[in-house]
Amino acid sequence: MFRRLSSLSYALERLLDLCNPLEEREKIQIKDACGRVLASDVLSPENLPSFNRAAMDGYAVRSHETRGASQSSPVRITEYVRVRTGAALPEGFDAVVMLEDSFLRGNVLEITAELTPYRNVSRIGEDVRSGDIVLSCEHRLRPPDLALLGAVGIDEVEVFKTPRVAVIPTGDELVPRSCVPAPGEAREINSIMICSYVKLWGGEPQLSGVIPDERDAIKEAIKRCTGSDLILVSGGTSVGDRDYAPGVLDEMGELMVHGIRLSPGRPTALGAINGTPIVCLPGYPVAALASLYLLVRPAVKRLAHLSDDTQRREARLSRKIPSRPGYITFARVSLRDGIAEPVMVSGAGILSSVARADGFVLVPEDLEGLDEGEKVEVHIFE
Amino acid sequence: MFRRLSSLSYALERLLDLCNPLEEREKIQIKDACGRVLASDVLSPENLPSFNRAAMDGYAVRSHETRGASQSSPVRITEYVRVRTGAALPEGFDAVVMLEDSFLRGNVLEITAELTPYRNVSRIGEDVRSGDIVLSCEHRLRPPDLALLGAVGIDEVEVFKTPRVAVIPTGDELVPRSCVPAPGEAREINSIMICSYVKLWGGEPQLSGVIPDERDAIKEAIKRCTGSDLILVSGGTSVGDRDYAPGVLDEMGELMVHGIRLSPGRPTALGAINGTPIVCLPGYPVAALASLYLLVRPAVKRLAHLSDDTQRREARLSRKIPSRPGYITFARVSLRDGIAEPVMVSGAGILSSVARADGFVLVPEDLEGLDEGEKVEVHIFE
Numbered sequence: 001m002f003r004r005l006s007s008l009s010y011a012l013e014r015l016l017d018l019c020n021p022l023e024e025r026e027k028i029q030i031k032d033a034c035g036r037v038l039a040s041d042v043l044s045p046e047n048l049p050s051f052n053r054a055a056m057d058g059y060a061v062r063s064h065e066t067r068g069a070s071q072s073s074p075v076r077i078t079e080y081v082r083v084r085t086g087a088a089l090p091e092g093f094d095a096v097v098m099l100e101d102s103f104l105r106g107n108v109l110e111i112t113a114e115l116t117p118y119r120n121v122s123r124i125g126e127d128v129r130s131g132d133i134v135l136s137c138e139h140r141l142r143p144p145d146l147a148l149l150g151a152v153g154i155d156e157v158e159v160f161k162t163p164r165v166a167v168i169p170t171g172d173e174l175v176p177r178s179c180v181p182a183p184g185e186a187r188e189i190n191s192i193m194i195c196s197y198v199k200l201w202g203g204e205p206q207l208s209g210v211i212p213d214e215r216d217a218i219k220e221a222i223k224r225c226t227g228s229d230l231i232l233v234s235g236g237t238s239v240g241d242r243d244y245a246p247g248v249l250d251e252m253g254e255l256m257v258h259g260i261r262l263s264p265g266r267p268t269a270l271g272a273i274n275g276t277p278i279v280c281l282p283g284y285p286v287a288a289l290a291s292l293y294l295l296v297r298p299a300v301k302r303l304a305h306l307s308d309d310t311q312r313r314e315a316r317l318s319r320k321i322p323s324r325p326g327y328i329t330f331a332r333v334s335l336r337d338g339i340a341e342p343v344m345v346s347g348a349g350i351l352s353s354v355a356r357a358d359g360f361v362l363v364p365e366d367l368e369g370l371d372e373g374e375k376v377e378v379h380i381f382e
Numbered sequence: 383m384f385r386r387l388s389s390l391s392y393a394l395e396r397l398l399d400l401c402n403p404l405e406e407r408e409k410i411q412i413k414d415a416c417g418r419v420l421a422s423d424v425l426s427p428e429n430l431p432s433f434n435r436a437a438m439d440g441y442a443v444r445s446h447e448t449r450g451a452s453q454s455s456p457v458r459i460t461e462y463v464r465v466r467t468g469a470a471l472p473e474g475f476d477a478v479v480m481l482e483d484s485f486l487r488g489n490v491l492e493i494t495a496e497l498t499p500y501r502n503v504s505r506i507g508e509d510v511r512s513g514d515i516v517l518s519c520e521h522r523l524r525p526p527d528l529a530l531l532g533a534v535g536i537d538e539v540e541v542f543k544t545p546r547v548a549v550i551p552t553g554d555e556l557v558p559r560s561c562v563p564a565p566g567e568a569r570e571i572n573s574i575m576i577c578s579y580v581k582l583w584g585g586e587p588q589l590s591g592v593i594p595d596e597r598d599a600i601k602e603a604i605k606r607c608t609g610s611d612l613i614l615v616s617g618g619t620s621v622g623d624r625d626y627a628p629g630v631l632d633e634m635g636e637l638m639v640h641g642i643r644l645s646p647g648r649p650t651a652l653g654a655i656n657g658t659p660i661v662c663l664p665g666y667p668v669a670a671l672a673s674l675y676l677l678v679r680p681a682v683k684r685l686a687h688l689s690d691d692t693q694r695r696e697a698r699l700s701r702k703i704p705s706r707p708g709y710i711t712f713a714r715v716s717l718r719d720g721i722a723e724p725v726m727v728s729g730a731g732i733l734s735s736v737a738r739a740d741g742f743v744l745v746p747e748d749l750e751g752l753d754e755g756e757k758v759e760v761h762i763f764e
Contacts, residue, residue: 031574034578051565051566057623085620086566086568086665088565122731126732127733132734139737143574144575144733144736144737144763146578147571147572147575148571148734148737151569151733153569155559155560177535178537183432183433184433184468187533189530189533190529192412192525192528192532193525193526193529194525196525196528197525199416238467240439240466240467241439242466283468285526285529311691349437350509351430351529351530351533352430352509352510354526354527354530355527382525
């Protein structure tokens with residue numbers, strides 16, 4: 001039996017307290033920077049544009065010479081320069097008249113619209129001025145940001161390092177994926193799920209080999225993760241006589257949570273060793289998935305300076321979702337045309353239930369389930 | 383002037399008609415398959431579990447021997463086997479009694495709960511039966527799916543090939559990003575945005591060098607893209623005397639759309655050459671971004687067999703968004719606490735406006751803008 005079950009919100013709070021956004025930074029080229037987070041403000045070394053630029057095809061003119069021009073009383077000028085979009089405005093000119101507002105008669109240009117100064121001109125520094133902050137510290141770089149950086153001549157940026165997340169699968173019964181398990185054995189499959197999610201969420205997974213259910217072996221495996229920003233131990237987290245992970249955590253550091261009122265996902269533990277946060281994930285894959293989404297995802301995102309918004313969709317339940325009062329239920333649903341259909345299976349080990357699901361709904365702990373027709377928020381599985 | 387402007391919906395429909403989901407497939411290892419789309423149903427070669435498995439720590443028993451057991455009248459049995467979670471149920475036993483429902487007195491096991499057959503047992507094939515379809519063709523592989531495939535011993539899957547998207551930047555004024563542009567020149571920056579998005583959206587960008595504004599050079603560049611599934615030409619798409627891209631498309635194949643009632647984004651063209659779809663994207667980066675999101679994104683997603691859901695958030699406008707009637711307006715907004723703040727800039731070239739924006743709102747073409755306080759759907763920029 002668990003000594004004391006924690007609420008999910010308490011567990012998350014403790015975990016996030018342990019996960020400080022990384023301060024380490026590195027310089028990388030902008031071509032590799034998509035999705036990374038700036039570790040300092042980026043100041044533009046240049047004006048953009050760096051010259052007064054024609055914003056239209058037409059003629060560069062002096063705006064004051066067009067005063068009073070209209071369709072009915074065109075103005076005629078003799079000093080003008082033909083320019084194309086993007087061209088530098090020649091010295092001494094301050095506006096561009098569009099082709100449709102002008103007519104060339106021999107050497108004389110007839111203009112049928114009055115122009116204000118810098119009409120149809122992108123002025124020096126109109127987009128960005130030299131010294132401006134183009135992008136601020138903590139900004140996540142998206143493709144148009146890379147274009148903006150490129151536009152002002154920046155090829156390298158300082159970004160926060162990617163959190164290193166150690167993944168330690170444990171269990172005597174586990175065999176490599178390539179083996180055929182004998183009775184009593186199981187393929188080690190949680191790590192491919194854990195590592196893939198860590199990558200998607202902005203971390204760098206560092207996978208260890210499978211560790212047997214032995215106190216010392218687990219200790220050694222954890223000790224080898226000194227450089228990690230977060231340690232995930234998979235399996236051996238419950239209260240059986242060979243569930244060593246929480247005890248090892250207690251011995252080596254501080255065990256803060258063991259057992260969460262989350263279904264599936266109860267046998268989750270967390271704490272810290274020398275300031276490094278550790279989450280012990282249940283071995284049952286659906287329970288592991290629940291803990292990954294509800295604890296590890298926000299933790300990795302926080303370490304990486306990323307917001308932890310999941311993609312969500314509103315939907316109505318096609319059927320009741322039963323739940324265990326006192327527990328937050330991680331209910332898998334499939335989604336079609338705004339209708340969420342609960343994937344009805346109970347076992348925390350039934351991975352095929354996730355294959356049929358598009359996302360999950362959380363049933364709050366103070367409810368005894370959600371009713372048919374109820375409006376729910378579906379978090380889409382990445 | 384554009385001969386005939388098309389609506390965005392017409393343009394999108396024509397483009398999607400040209401973009402058939404790729405039929406080419408390839409075999410890849412599951413460790414590399416996250417985010418890829420299955421090109422065939424995957425049948426399980428095995429039962430999962432492959433043996434009757436204890437789902438709890440406890441004792442394997444014969445369920446019929448527990449008949450009538452309760453707290454007040456325990457049943458005593460002498461044939462049982464201690465099992466741990468995950469162990470194979472020994473031959474001849476059909477249920478597992480939990481530790482809390484049993485008590486060992488010498489060699490006799492006292493049981494205080496009646497068990498039905500297979501209680502606390504994961505039966506052979508309970509999760510997946512041999513021959514079952516575990517995942518269907520067209521399914522996008524997510525981390526738990528990889529775990530499921532691994533669990534049934536599948537290490538390789540057949541997926542659809544990634545669409546190859548040729549990106550051809552054009553423009554006499556363009557210089558490489560590493561250069562300092564002279565007056566009249568500009569750094570070539572659209573391709574880093576286009577290629578980064580193509581990658582995010584599930585395509586494989588194939589970038590060509592910068593092509594000058596010359597009819598034959600553009601033709602040659604397009605001809606070199608024979609293996610591509612989609613061709614994106616950047617720049618030279620308007621109606622100026624050096625905007626050759628749409629004319630080249632018309633000459634080499636079929637120009638279906640030139641000019642879209644989209645602001646910014648009007649000078650977008652599209653069509654096909656020998657069945658390969660081509661989109662000519664405006665050179666102004668914000669206009670290019672609008673066309674990328676509203677046309678290229680759905681096109682790439684369709685080629686890749688992916689759904690084109692963007693991440694969206696509901697919000698209220700902090701201020702009016704003016705718009706040009708008859709045109710769909712691609713309005714950039716920043717987003718905070720459910721309030722969408724329009725980023726007020728007009729120029730299609732003002733890339734810094736996108737840096738300050740979190741996403742975009744589309745103003746329908748039949749409206750003259752959206753009012754302060756109005757509820758809008760914000761598409762979040764990836």
